Amino acid sequence: MNAVVRFSIARPKAVLAVWLVIAAICVPLMIELTGALKAGGFDNPRGEAAAGQTALERSFDETPETLQVVLTKPDGDVTTVLPKAIEIAKKTPHVATVQDYTVDPTWLSSDRHTTFLQLGFRVDKSTIQGEIKGLRTQMAGLLRGDDVQVHVTGAQALDYDLSAQSEEDAATAELIAFPLLIIVLLLVFRSVAAMLLPVVLAGLALVVASAVGYLITYLTDLSTLFTNAVSIIGLAVAVDYSLFIIKRYRDELAEGEVYEPALRTAMRTAGHAVVFSGLAVVVALLALFIPQIMVFGSMAIAGIVVTLVALAMSMTLLPAALRLMGKRINWLSLKPRAPKEKTGPGVMAKLHAKPVALLLILIAAFGALAFPMSDIRLQAPVASATILPEEADSRQGIEKLQSALEFRNLFPLQVVVSTPADADPDKLLDGVRKVSDVVNAQPNMDKVTDVRSIGLPAEALDLAIAGKFDELPPEAKDGFEQLWRTHEGKRVSRVVIVPGYDPDTDAAHDLVHTLRDKLPGAVPAGVTVHLTGATAHGVDFDEVLIDTFPAILGAVALITIALLARAFRSWLLPLLALALNAMVVAASLGILTMVSQNWLDQRIDSTTPALVFAIMFGLSMDYMVIMISRMRERFVDTGNHAQAVTGGLRDTAGLVNGAALIMVAVFASFLVAKISVVQQLGLGLAIAVILDAVVIRLLVMPAALNLIGPRIWGRAAQTAVASTPSPEPEKVPTH
Structure with missing residues (x-):
């Protein structure tokens, strides 16, 4: 137990006073956050289109x-x-x-x-x-x-409409989430006092994190989705961390411990696990900086800030509050549940006793759930407003243009062709000709416009290219200058392309890829081409996320392995955690693809997979760490691997189910959001939590632990067992 926790227990009133001052300072800063956030961030500023x-x-x-x-x-x-x-x-x-x-x-x-x-x-x-x-x-x-x-x-x-809607969605989701949290926490703790403490801490965490976000806007731009990320991640981690510590504290009290030693034990065990859980969340979110995209960086900052705030509160404010409350943590308790009579090994234990068969069945099931992801089509909308609700004014404007005008004309592709200004202008004209030839060779082109196709006679075109505009009619000069200019040491021309399909279709995206493959090799040496336009911007955004996704996976995996290896002094446990989390994320994305893409006929936003992976990978470590910590404790105490797994699971299953129910309530509350990417994120995370808590932690993980055996705990734990006198074997109740 570190010095900060010891100080918080020894000087609880001082700690409480400090947090009250922090809260008073943060409230006005939080109010200013909305006006400081920036809309947008769904583009790649380093792409060819930019x-x-x-x-x-x-x-x-x-x-x-x-x-x-x-x-x-x-x-x-x-x-x-x-x-x-x-x-x-x-x-x-x-x-x-x-x-x-x-x-x-x-x-x-x-x-x-x-x-x-x-x-x-x-x-x-x-x-x-x-x-x-x-x-x-x-x-x-x-x-x-x-x-x-x-x-x-x-x-x-x-x-602008996205900014206003994201703020409204976050407020609405919080109004739904807090009542749900109260109900779930009452069911878990069956005590009003124990329920109120996590709710108050979660609310305070959102206030402080929002205030810190406002200060960060002085250093860098933050997306309007910052508020959604603070709410989604903050409510989940703040309540879960409080839940783990309070539950262990109440368990120690129930076993007859005096309240201060009980608190020290809770902070030494559950508190230690919470620290590593929080660090796992932070590490996973750090990987979102890899694409160098504003919206990803903003959500990473939001998650990191609110997680660190929740950790700081869990290590200071929570133990101080528990120290002041003492046994009053059980104030206004509901009638306790009648204990279930243990009549022998349960269904779970029987399943875990046959790990090979169970694992084969479950791995096959998760593979089937993940299979729809093989057909996933990732695309951020670039020339539509489907990310916004139907009543948004900007969406209504775009849809009016789509229905009344030749919509494709409003979002053309443009090829920017350039040479140095001192190069022969005929070289640039030849480049334009080659570009137009390649474009016209593609199927279903509505209109391709360049300096050769605007109706200038050959003589007039030669004069214009030579810069002799005085000899041209004004209309000819104006038309030519829309397509050919000399500026800052470069001669630039453009070819305007209107394909025969809308800019957000697969065909339009395929055309961008085709032209980018063919054009550089088609133009003469020394001629530079860039393809831009709304669809090209969308392709650049999608590609940077797809291209960096392996790096995000690798970074999260390597750092998490190192972190968990340090926490548990075992290399097998981190590898097992990595495999289990990969199963959860793959299956949840597969289900999300099936629901959104196949049933609702919605594209999966290109931001969703990386966000679901990074957020869920970090949050799922909460369950892994809290359960493994309790199992490891039992293994060190008893030296019996099977009993450690069974007993640790029995001790923590209810806790994990309660924590999962809290996360599902938080994530499900964001399904009311009217921004499609937030809806997809909420749905994907809710699915992942259910799979993780109900299947992975209760079935797959115990079976895998039984299959691997005692070596999963590492040499340090086995050495500790060897130096400890063997306890009496645990008796299993029978009829």
């Missing part, structure tokens, strides 16, 4: 950010209200450009009922999002009398 987009913005002086104001007049010509709408748009702060259908006729529906204005911005994303609410209000208010429906959409509008 490089191509940057080149377009610099070379063609395009505004880096845009919003679309979608206007629909169901019973009339929407163009009649455009002057009023344009006037409102131009008065919106920070708007640099306003464009309408005169720029591109495809922006107006064939029945003239629907169109949109494109507003360009040259300010940061947070500033744009700060104007969205006002823009919506002004547009809707001034055009209401004209019977015009108005929606504001675009990347920053989607992120």
Whole structure:
């Protein structure tokens, strides 16, 4: 037992006072968190699409950010209200450009009922999002009398709505989770005092972690999903850690221990296990930094912060509170359950006695559950708003454009072709020609536009490429300059591609892969190509997660093995933990794939597998550590491996089931979220916890331990047994 725990037990009032001061400081900081979080983070800033987009913005002086104001007049010509709408748009702060259908006729529906204005911005994303609410209000208010429906959409509008929805989802989930926690903890502890303590500590952990998150926003950007991650992980770990320690403390009291020695024993045993459980969670979440994606880093920071806060509270505030409460931890106890009469080995013990057969059956079952994952299709939506609920204004705007306009024209792919400015311009033109040839050779291309296809006569095209714009008509010059520029030592051209399928389809993603494979080898030496556009950005995001997933797996596995080997002084136990956790995660992702993809016809968001793996891998260590710790204690005390496994399982099965029920309640509460990725995460984690607690810990792990035998505990435990006098063998009750 470390010095911090000893001090907390010896000076409980001082510790309690410190935490009260911390809470008072953190409440106002927590309130400021929402305004400091950033929306977005679902992109790869180092991908090819980002490089191509940057080149377009610099070379063609395009505004880096845009919003679309979608206007629909169901019973009339929407163009009649455009002057009023344009006037409102131009008065919106920070708007640099306003464009309408005169720029591109495809922006107006064939029945003239629907169109949109494109507003360009040259300010940061947070500033744009700060104007969205006002823009919506002004547009809707001034055009209401004209019977015009108005929606504001675009990347920053989607992120703004995502931010608002994630905050609402977190609050709703917490409102559901806390009552469920109260009910479950009452069932587990059958005492009001014992129930209230974990609930209070969990609430305080969320407050402190949110306040720390606000301070971190001064150092780095955090996604709006930070609040969801704090709630999902924080409620689970804070309540579970309190549950483990309080349960052991009450067990020691029930055996007749005086309350202070009982507390010391609980902190030395369950408290020690909690520390390693918490470190396992932190280690697993650290791996989420590997992809270097904002949303992953934000959720990792959220989980690490709230887990460390929960650990700090478990090692200081909890023992101090238990020291002050003493036996009052049993205050307002419910009627205890009648003890079950032991009449001999139970069903579980009989199953564990035949480990080979049991393991073969269960491994086959988990393999069958994991099999649907072989057909998993990971994809983050890039040109749709299905991640948001149907009532979100930005989603309604996109869906209106999809139904009324040629939606594919709004999300083209673009190939950025460039050479040094001092190179022969014919070299760049040849590169453009080769790019267009490759693109046109692909099936189902609607439209491919480059400088050769805009209608310039050969002589005019030669003049334009040579830079002799004075000899061109103004219309020809304007059209050419949309596709060919010289900027900062580079000559840049672009090929605009409109495929014959929507940007979020498998065919569109396959086209991105095909073009990226073929284009670099098709263009002349010295010509550089970058493929960009909404679909290309989505492909880059999906690929960075898929490519780094093995590194995430490897990092979590290696560090966890080292951590558990240090905790239990055995290499077999960490390897067993790794195998069991892999079974759980694979099976849960298989079930999630079957439910979401096959039954609900929803794509699995590309963020979900890595998040489920990292979070569940860490949290499942709670069960592993608490059960193995108790079994190891019994093995050292008795020297009997089979009895240690059976007795340790009997001591901890109810505790683990209660802890699992708490986690399921927390994760299930997030199924009410209206953000699809949060729903998938909640469902995946709930499935994983059920499989882990009910099947893995009660069936697979004991069977595996019986099969491996005493060597699982390592030399240190076996040496301790050898130096301890053998106790009387434990008698099994019989009829």
